[in-house]
Amino acid sequence: QVQVVESGGGLVQAGGSLRLSCAASGITFGAWTLGWFRQTPGTEREFVAAINWNGASTDYADSVRGRFTISRDNAKNTAYLQMNSLKPQDTAVYFCAVCRDLYSGVRSHPERCDYWGQGTQVTVSS
DSSP, rough: OOEEEEEEEEEETTTTTEEEEEESSOOGGGGGGGEEEOOTTTTEEEEEEEETTTTSEEEETTTTTTTTEEEEEEGGEEEEEEESOOOOOEEEOOOEEEEOGGGGGGTTTGGGEEEOOEEEEEEEOO
């Protein structure tokens, strides 16, 4: 069956960096768009970034553009989210999603993401 597993979360001071990983199995990894979302208690899930099947095209939420970088290594069935210049407002549970939509559609149509990980906690202290 399909498994999506995030890792790399943790506690970091404001201004610091973290790199999240998303490992997927049970799918033809290179055929899917990948997305990252985040959520804090009591709020809606928020789009963070998306990447197309070969890594050539990306999309970012305005709140993270210029600080976060999404990438993928299809040979390793793994996607990444490099997060720099972290702010306390970046604190959230981060989820990886495997999506059948075009990368540009992920932000508006998360319902087209068929597989989700369990999430990894990122906490940024001030």
